[in-house]
Amino acid sequence: MTNRFDHLPARRAIIDRRAIADALDALQAADTLALRLAATPVLRAALAAGRDEIARRLTESPSAGNEIAASYAFLTDQILRLVFDFTTQRLYPLSNPSAGERLTLAAVGGYGRGEMALHSDIDIAFLTPWKQAAWAEQVIESMLYTLWDLGLKVGHSSRSLDEMVRMANSDLTIRTALLEARYVWGDQPLYDEAARRFDTQVVAGTARAFVAEKLGERNARHERMGDSRYVVEPNLKEGKGGLRDLHALFWIGKYAYQVRDVGDLVERGLFTAQELKRFRKAENFLWAVRCHLHVLSRRAEDRLTFDVQSEIARRMRYADRPGKSAVERFMQHYFLIAKEVGDLTAIFLAHLDETFAAKGRRFGITLTGRKPRKLEGFVLDRGRLAAPSDGFFAEDPVRLLQMFALADLHALEIHPLTLRMAGRDAKMIDARVRADPEANRHFMHVLASKRDPERVLRTMNEAGIFGRFVPDFGRVVAQMQFDMYHHYTVDEHTLRAIGLLSRIERGLLEDQHPGAAKILEQVVCRRAVYVAVLLHDIAKGRGGDHSVLGADVARKLCPRFGMTPAETETVAWLVEQHLLMSAVAFKRDLSDFKTILDFAERVQSPERLRQLLLLTTVDIRAVGPGVWNDWKRQLLGTLFAGAEEVLRLGHQQRGRIERINLKQDELGAQLGWGRALFDVYRKRFPDSYWVAEGGDILARNARLIAAADAAEQPLSIETQPDASRGATLVTIYAADHPGLFYRIAGAIHLAGASIIDARIHTTRDGMAIDNLLVQDPFGKPFDDPMRLRRLETAIEDALANRSQLAAKLATKPSHRTRADAFVVAPNVLIDNKASNRYTVVEVNAHDRPALLHALAHALFQAKVTIRSAHVATYGTRAVDTFYLTDLIGDKIDGAARLRTLERLLLAAAGGKPIEEEAPRPKEKAKVSA
Incomplete structure (x- = not known):
């Protein structure tokens, strides 16, 4: 009998095995099958009652993890013993068993440790002395049927002792499971013999190989997860x-x-x-x-x-x-x-x-390199940096920082026992050490290292030194952000961002961030960027605007780090404005020159612009896998180029008309249409069209429009996967009419795509040319030929009113059930100052299928014209921005009109159903919404 569960309180309140055994003994039935089936309700009731009792205890003591895990294992033990006794004594009794008709039941794996959760697998092993006898086969089969009838998930094996030894020697998983083996019931001497043979014939002499295999298995698991x-x-x-x-x-x-x-x-x-x-x-x-x-x-x-x-x-x-x-x-x-x-x-x-480990070899990763000559009192222990004595750090706590600077300088791994010592002595880092100029020089040496600062800072964080030396960082260690946008804790996000900046500087990410290394070379104060990356999220979890609060932290910390007043102010500005560039790039129309001018006015210098681009890039990439894409890179690059031109030359150096003329001349030369024909085409479009679109899209549009006009097609749709933008360009050329965009948006969602940006234009002769960038649900170009054809058909049907668009959208299921854990209150921001020509409306809402369709429908009802739409998603929060005019092309003003617009958008953002309206052909005004 095992005493593994002796520590559990009131075990009979979980299950009274003797009382249940008596109840099973009282059962009578005509045959073996009927008797087994009669026992099932008794056992099921006992199992349910035991689970209810454990659940009650978990509610009363919600942190008693070990006790609850042991309680589930104890309950399972008692059920198995009851089933074993009932099967061997009532169903298949043996009056005079032979030496081969012996059977023992062992728990293996996690169950063998005596730890289980409610739905954990029950891993068991049936052991027989030799080849399995017929009686043992009957018992095992009957027991398994009973356990399955109880709804238990059983992982089982049945082996002789020889088979057990052979399988354990050949399979690491089986060997590990048997390592946890524990006697449950049956023939105790047989179990003891199995345990002895496992120790002598499997374990003996194989420890090093087992350790190496388990560590390799562990590393592979970490990589997989x-x-x-x-x-x-x-x-x-x-x-x-x-x-x-x-x-x-x-x-x-x-x-x-x-x-x-x-x-x-x-x-x-x-x-x-x-x-x-x-x-x-x-x-x-x-x-x-x-x-x-x-x-x-x-x-x-x-x-x-x-x-x-x-x-x-x-x-x-x-x-x-x-x-x-x-x-x-x-x-x-x-x-x-x-x-x-x-x-x-x-x-x-x-x-x-x-x-x-053999001499000169270790289980850990060895960082090779020349043996350093100067270790400032530290020693090398088989290639690892180590403290020479137990009191080394107590003599001078600044050495706790110096150790990491040496590890970086010489590319050394720190000995784990020295890290253990450092963690123990971390409490010696007090205000005096934090103010020590030498300690801060060591820290800055690591943070702004041109080698691999992430590796050393991560080790410093794991040892607890980082948070002690920079208490503000210590406050965000292990702090999560409860949203579906951020994939990592704040400290992990920060360390990854520093690592990305370092890899960009070393030219290791040139394929993903072309030109970024050269931009960093141009930065006058590179360490200001590294410090800004460290501090950009340092004030999260403090109950206010973390950007503003973080700037205050920067003003306090930077002088301590040895930074000049100018560097301190630069870092504080970068931290305070670290979300500015992404907000403008992803939520504003970059073809509206006032957007560029306003952004440049806030940045004020090319140096800050370069630093802000680098900080923004690594901040986004460090959020998690799949967040960064080519489209975001292109938007940030466009904003950077536009602002740099303004900051270098001033906005008067290249006027709007000159830029339009240049684009038109380049397009005309590319098309080769002849001057007269191209002049007719050019005059069909307002200036905003020529400013908004890039040269490649202008060329694609021109060829599509020319072919459609020649063929007198009322509707033309072109889809073109674009790897450079990380999306698929969908162009629709059709007669403009009210509700055009919201129908297109709904159709695109039904086809399984998502709109990430929309440029909507109306020609002077009443045609709509809409350029939409769409992606698949994984943020990639929507490029499968069959799906593209389905998308085109969906748009055609929606614009021809051949489909019940609203009904189909209402029944299309959401694929993001976990998003229900978050609440995003709908919010509508209307800004008539952000653009000289348009009313800019930003809608924040809980992301859901067809949100853009619902918002566009609301704008249709408000009788406004959408000039462009910009879509950004941050986990469950969607931020959709629209540039709008009224029906005659002016900004939307008037308090009543704006209140109606806000009311309709709030209703749509909140998910309130909107009845679909049929197009109104008698309306004279041309609306592209």
């Missing part, structure tokens, strides 16, 4: 810093050091008592979260997705605090625990290196 413990929807079992990492430590300890309990790791010198306490704390927290997750999901779920994070935070009794919601506090705790797991892993691996 994203290789970061700071993704905001983590997998708490398989992800970096999750339960599996803790399990791997114990597996290695059990295999290599023959420990039987986690506490034995201290006796073996692998952990200190304090580190063991951290291990148990991390394990307890992760199991509590996993148990809550299984209860909420009603299935075996290990990914902590947005739609369950808030409810788990509530169940675990986290509360809102100023500037930080309950769910953000819960997730910050989660990521701090994941960091603890990483720290413990590094300590454990250091001991493995000492024990198993």
Whole structure:
């Protein structure tokens, strides 16, 4: 009998095995099958009652993870024992069993550890002494049917002892599962023999190979899961810093050091008592979260997705605090625990290196290079930077910063035991050390290094030194942002952004950011950019505008870092304005020259412009995979080029008419139509058309229009995937009429595409030429030929009124159910100063299918003309901007008119249904909305 669950309180309240056994003994039936079926309701009721009791305990003690996980395993043990006894004593009894008719039941894998969540798999092994007897086959088959009837998910194996040894030697997964084996019921001597043979015939002499294989398996798993413990929807079992990492430590300890309990790791010198306490704390927290997750999901779920994070935070009794919601506090705790797991892993691996690595070889990654001559008192331990004594940092805490500067200078890895010492002594970093000029020089050396600052800063953060030296950064360590836009915690996002800036500077990302390295070369003060990247999100979670608050932090920190007043002011400006460039590029019409002028007026200098472009680029890219694309790069490049020209030459140097004439001359030469024919074509378009479109699109439009006019086609649609823009250009040439754009937008959504930008034009003779950029749901060009044809057909049907557009849109399902976890209050901002010619309307709303269609429909109802539309999405928040005029081409004014416009857009943004109207052909005004 095992005593693994002796610590559980009131075990009989979970399940009273003796009482249930009595109830099973009282059952009577005509045959074996009927008797087995009669037992199922008794066992099912016991299982349900036990689960209810455990759920009650989880509600009362929501953080008791280890106890709850053990309770589920205890309940499973008792059910299995009941099934085993009932099957062997009532269904298939043996009056005089032979030596071969012996059977033992062992728990393996996670169940073998005595840890389970509600829907965890039940991994069991049936062991027989030799080849399986007929009686054993009957028992195993009957038990499995009973367990399946109870709704349990069982992973099972049935092997003889010889088969067990052979399979364990040939398969790492089986060997690992058997490493966790625990006797449950049956023939105890047979189990003991199996355990002895496993130790002597499988484990003995293979420890180093097992450790290497498990570490390789761990690294592959991390790579598969994203290789970061700071993704905001983590997998708490398989992800970096999750339960599996803790399990791997114990597996290695059990295999290599023959420990039987986690506490034995201290006796073996692998952990200190304090580190063991951290291990148990991390394990307890992760199991509590996993148990809550299984209860909420009603299935075996290990990914902590947005739609369950808030409810788990509530169940675990986290509360809102100023500037930080309950769910953000819960997730910050989660990521701090994941960091603890990483720290413990590094300590454990250091001991493995000492024990198993051959001379000159280690399990970790060795950074090769010339052996440095000057180590300022530090030493080299098998190629790793190490402290010479236990009190080295206490003698001079500035050495805690110096160590990382040396690691960067000489491209060295720091010894894990030295990092352990540094983490212990981090508390010695006080106000005196933070103000020390030498300590700050060391820090700036690392931050603005031309080598690999991300690697060293990440190590500094893992050791806890970063947050102690820069307490403002310490406040955002492990802090998540509860939205679907940001993929990482604030500190992880910041470190990735610094790494991206460094790789751009070293020319490693030239294919993705052409010219960016040259722009950084032109920056007069490169370290100001690095500091701005470090500080741009430093004030998140403080309950105010993090850009403004972050600028205040910059003004405080930069002088301490040794920066001049001019550098300090530059960094403060960059932090305060770090969202400016993306907001203008993605939400404003860059063909409207006032947009460029207003932006240039706020930037004021080419130096700031270059710095802001670099900060904006790495900030967007570091948000997460798939957020950066060619279209965003092109928009930022267009804004940068326009503003640079203004800042260099002044806006009077190249007037609007000159730029239009230049574009027209270039197009005329490209088309080769002849002067008279081209003059007729040129005069059909207003000046805004020539300013808005690039030369390649002007040429495509001209050829499409010429072919359509020659063929007298009432509607022409052209689709052209454009890799340079990361999207597909969809051009529609048709007679202009009210409601044109909202019908097109609805049709494009029905075809499975999303509009990311729209340029809408009306010729002087009443034709509409609309250029739309669309992408597929993954942010890529919409380029499959069949889908493109379906898109064209959908637009044709919508404009010809051949389809019930509103009804089809209403029934098209959303593919983003997790978005329901977030609330975005609709907001409409109307600005009559942003453009000289247009009323600019910005709509913020919860992103949903066909939102753009609904907003365009509302503008149709408001009887306004859309001149251009710009679509930006930040996770679940959609920001759609429209440049509008009234029906005669003027700005929209009048309080009543603006209130009506706002009311209609708010209703559409909030998802209120709008009845579709038929086109009104008698209306004289030409409206392209």
